[in-house]
Amino acid sequence: MRGPMALGGVMAATASLSLGLGLVIARRLTAPSRTRRFDLPIRAVEQDGDRQVIVLDRTHQTESPGEFTLLFPGGHWVQLSAEVLDRGSGRLARAVTATAPGFTPSADDRASWSGIYFMTPADAGLSAYDVAIPTPSGPAPAWRIDGSDSQSTRWAIHIHGLGSPRAGTLRGVQVTTDVGYTSLVVSYRNDGEGPRRGSGRSTLGATEVEDVDAAIQYAIDQGAREVVLFGWSMGAQVALQLAARPRYSRLIAGLILESPVLDWAATIKANCARTGLPAAAGLLALPWLTSPLLVHAVGLTGTIPLGDLDWIARAHELAVPTLILHGTNDGSAPSALSRELAVLRPDLVQLEIFDSDHTMTWNSDRERWRSTVAAWLTAKVTAD
Missing domain, CATH: 3.40.50.1820 (Alpha/Beta hydrolase fold, catalytic domain)
Incomplete structure (x- = not known):
């Protein structure tokens, strides 16, 4: 009897885990609006000729072709050009095209990568x-x-x-x-x-x-x-x-x-x-x-x-x-x-x-x- 009982216990535990995972997914999907995560570290801010560039970790997002925005705590933002500049192993840089009034990004800031390009009309x-x-x-x-x-x-x-x-x-x-x-x-x-x-x-x-x-x-x-x-x-x-x-x-x-x-x-x-x-x-x-x-x-x-x-x-x-x-x-x-x-x-x-x-x-x-x-x-x- 121990074999069938053990198997039944495993099946019950598996079913319970599956139900629990489904609940977690449903709750995360419908979760109330949360504050943005600022999980992208600014590695350096450099002057490249007459333009400012921001050095970032190379990720699928940061190397994506196109124009994007870095969002910072406090509602600040920096718009980035489409050009991707190589900065060696695991790093890249993108040129700054516009910055929120009164804001100056610096190394060790943390930002959020975003396709939202304009914060206000x-x-x-x-x-x-x-x-x-x-x-x-x-x-x-x-x-x-x-x-x-x-x-x-x-x-x-x-x-x-x-x-x-x-x-x-x-x-x-x-x-x-x-x-x-x-x-x-x-x-x-x-x-x-x-x-x-x-x-x-x-x-x-x-x-x-x-x-x-x-x-x-x-x-x-x-x-x-x-x-x-x-x-x-x-x-x-x-x-x-x-x-x-x-x-x-x-x-x-x-x-x-x-x-x-x-x-x-x-x-x-x-x-x-x-x-x-x-x-x-x-x-x-x-x-x-x-x-x-x-x-x-x-x-x-x-x-x-x-x-x-x-x-x-x-x-x-x-x-x-x-x-x-x-x-x-x-x-x-x-x-x-x-x-x-x-x-x-x-x-x-x-x-x-x-x-x-x-x-x-x-x-x-x-x-x-x-x-x-x-x-x-x-x-x-x-x-x-």
Whole structure:
């Protein structure tokens, strides 16, 4: 009897470990907005001719082609050029192109690598004013930025992703402003800028969508007659949900999706693989998000309908022209799903692939990104 009993004990322990891992993954995925980690040491700050360069450890991120930002504690930032300079074994340097007013980086500072290039509308050369959107969660701060036509009835609503501030969308706001759209850069519940609700946890777009829905109503009240939704990562998930609502069939004219989350199950698996876990471990989190018996242990008040957030399964519901911008090196939201959606809906989806990581297609090739978005918007306006 000892053999079967021992085997049963091992199986029970394995099941318990699996359940525990699934809970940990679900809690981390939905965790309330946290402060940024500053885990990249500045090795040296040098003068290279007439320019300043910052020496960093050589990593997959720091050697990525394109223009990026170093974020520092206290809200300081340094913008970096695309040029990568060799500094010997394990080190590289990148030239500084701009620095936050009054800030001087120094050796032994610690920073965070980021694709967020503009911290405020003013940094992006945009004139904005603050508005508060009345949402079901409470007033949600937003930036309103009028385009070249201040009376435009064409609006673009910019929706940031999970764990990212709304400033990350300013890369796209520059383009929609140039084309003449009025832009609304929104926040939503539990994103660190919008109103806090419940435990402060994310529902992966399932309830956040209602706050962005309120932003659409604000735009309508302000004279919008045509809306393009510009969603980043989880923000793309929100945009897809809104575009599928029948009441907006004549209002939402198009979607621009940057590094979209199209299927949460595949996305969770990809993030597990990115952190060194087996991709299949992501499947262990799904019951904790979808089961009424388990979801409260995660800290959520209700289940997340992940099946309703699968836009590969719902591809037939896509009804408006859609531009997708996605990086081949995206370790968070698999670009393979964007390719699949483009194959399923070639009548509506234009897919543009970049050599970049998650939400960093702009950074990898700014000029191509901007011209692609501008051309798509201009063609859509002409077609209308």
